[in-house]
Amino acid sequence: MLSDQDHIEGLFPEAATNWDLDRLYADLQTVSGKEIKAVEKACLRGLLCRYRPGQLAFKLAWTSGALRVELNKGLYRSLEAIADQPSNTLRWEKVPEWLENKGYKMQRQNLHSSPENSQVNFKPNSVDWGEAPNIQAFYGRTDEVAKLEQWILGDRCHLLAVCGMGGIGKTALVVKLAENIHTKFDYFIWRSLRGAQPTAQLLADLLQFLGFAHTGCSISDLLEILRQKRCLIVLDDFEATLQDGELVGAYRQGCEGYAEFLQRIGFERHQSSLILIGREQPKEISMNQGEDQLIRHYKVNGLQxxxxxxxxxxxxxxxxxxxxxxxxxxxxxxxxxxxxxxxxxxxxxxxxxxxxxxxxxxxxxxxxxxxxxxxxxRLSKLEKDVLYWLAIKHRPISLSTLRSQMNLQTSGSELIDALESLRWRSLIEKLTEQGEVMFLLEPVVLKYVSRKFVEEVSKEVVVIAMQQDLKSINLLRSHTLVEDLAPDSIRAMQIRLILKPIKDKFAKAIAQNNIELDTLREKLANAQPSQVSEDSTYIDSNLALIGVWW
Ligand SMILES: Nc1ncnc2c1ncn2[C@@H]1O[C@H](COP(=O)(O)OP(=O)(O)O)[C@@H](O)[C@H]1O
Ligand SMILES: [Mg+2]
Incomplete structure (x- = not known):
């Protein structure tokens, strides 16, 4: 068992990657003239990793009110002092910027190497399936797989867009195709863009996989590698980079670079292939594709x-x-x-x-x-709770993870029964990853359940705000909206698909009903720990994320 002290010291270790923590702790100690407490160090690390105070309190198992008092009397004042800022002006979200200006952020060695020093260290390990699902049962489509194989291997197509409605089998089809052909390439990488990663982030990710040790990360760098080596890149869920509710083809903010990315991969000389999977055909493809071109489009229909x-x-x-x-x-x-x-x-x-x-x-x-x-x-409460968790997770998870995150009062066998029942209803799938049994939602079900979750939580938070108390809290207690420790791409997706729509709906309801949040905030801040965060629930961090609370 970890002691409380160990637990606190182990929080937010990732801050050490970018920040000179030892120097920072030493300087804080000098200005305050006191030893810096473990709690303060943990909060500082958390703030540097851009956690909100409400989330910090949750992690530390403090109430937000108590933590605010603690930080106000110590850490915040010392931070103002070392950042040369007037007293009582600290806003927690400013802390990383202040400390970066004071030189506490570490420059990574390779971040600023000059282009002459840049080099490509081709790695022997050249296959990365990323988020590609493991398709165990695949029926039919033999001719389709053969045709696409011919396009990529025979005709050396540069850019292939595989499109069709959700749930029609695009991802499964390309997994089968890639299983058949990836060994013909020097490099194979699969990425899902469902988190709407900005172009720069995807480029950095691809170049890192391809062993490119320099941070310019331009499309030209990628093309240089695609010329030197034969690479197969698959980008799934490409529609996430496009704006909702716009005419076909407009990219989201940060994703505008995909237009040039596609055009250059389509038109320039190289020996590699990019396969895009998506509901819509990007206009860079629809305008230029053809069976006699290196840019092609394949529409996926139902099974024969x-x-x-x-x-x-x-x-x-x-x-x-x-x-x-x-x-x-x-x-x-x-x-x-x-x-x-x-x-x-x-x-x-x-x-x-x-x-x-x-x-x-x-x-x-x-x-x-x-x-x-x-x-x-028709589902039981436990079954619905499981589905909501799987929707939030957005990736396969094991029974033990599910059990620990759900803080279940019920026995393990009830959870197993619920999973079996959901599987029997074809709502979830089971797969084995590295010897461990994992569960995930059917893609169509995922969309439905995510939407339902957003709807239910939005209703819940509006009722809480109208009634000015937590009596009707339910899903906000049992489910997290955004996972603190999930990989960045998953967090980005949780923010986009879960948190953002909830916040939008909440903001609208507040405006329409003239709801005042101050009384509620006051109540929450003064609440006894048992009223807010009895055992370890997700209430504090969820309310902070939605902005009901700081
Ligand atoms: N050829 C197939 N044979 C059996 N199951 C399939 C086949 N194609 C798709 N599926 C299943 O149908 C569901 C939806 O397929 P998926 O490839 O995820 O669709 P899309 O990517 O078009 O949204 C998945 O559960 C998948 O395993
Ligand atoms: Mg898919």
């Missing part, structure tokens, strides 16, 4: 009859049921839809396909939503 039947057979049908043919037609071979309806038919209609078809004549677009709604509403 044979593949669809194989999929249904794997889900308990014999293949000779009445109505199976009509079912495949109705859902146009969409593998996600078929998987989900197959579960529903088995569960609610005893496997009777005709009966199911008679009762639901839904179009494909509605089917997923309606089926998911029906399925979701």
């Amino acid at each position: 009859r044979q593949g669809a039947f194989e999929l249904l057979r794997a889900r308990g049908f014999t293949g000779s049921e009445n109505g199976l043919e009509a079912l495949v037609q109705q859902y146009r071979g969409n593998p996600s839809a078929l998987r989900i309806v197959a579960g529903t038919i088995q569960e609610l209609f005893n496997g009777n396909v005709s009966e199911f078809l008679k009762q639901t004549a839904l179009a494909l677009g509605d089917v997923l939503r309606t089926l998911l709604y029906q399925q979701f509403e």
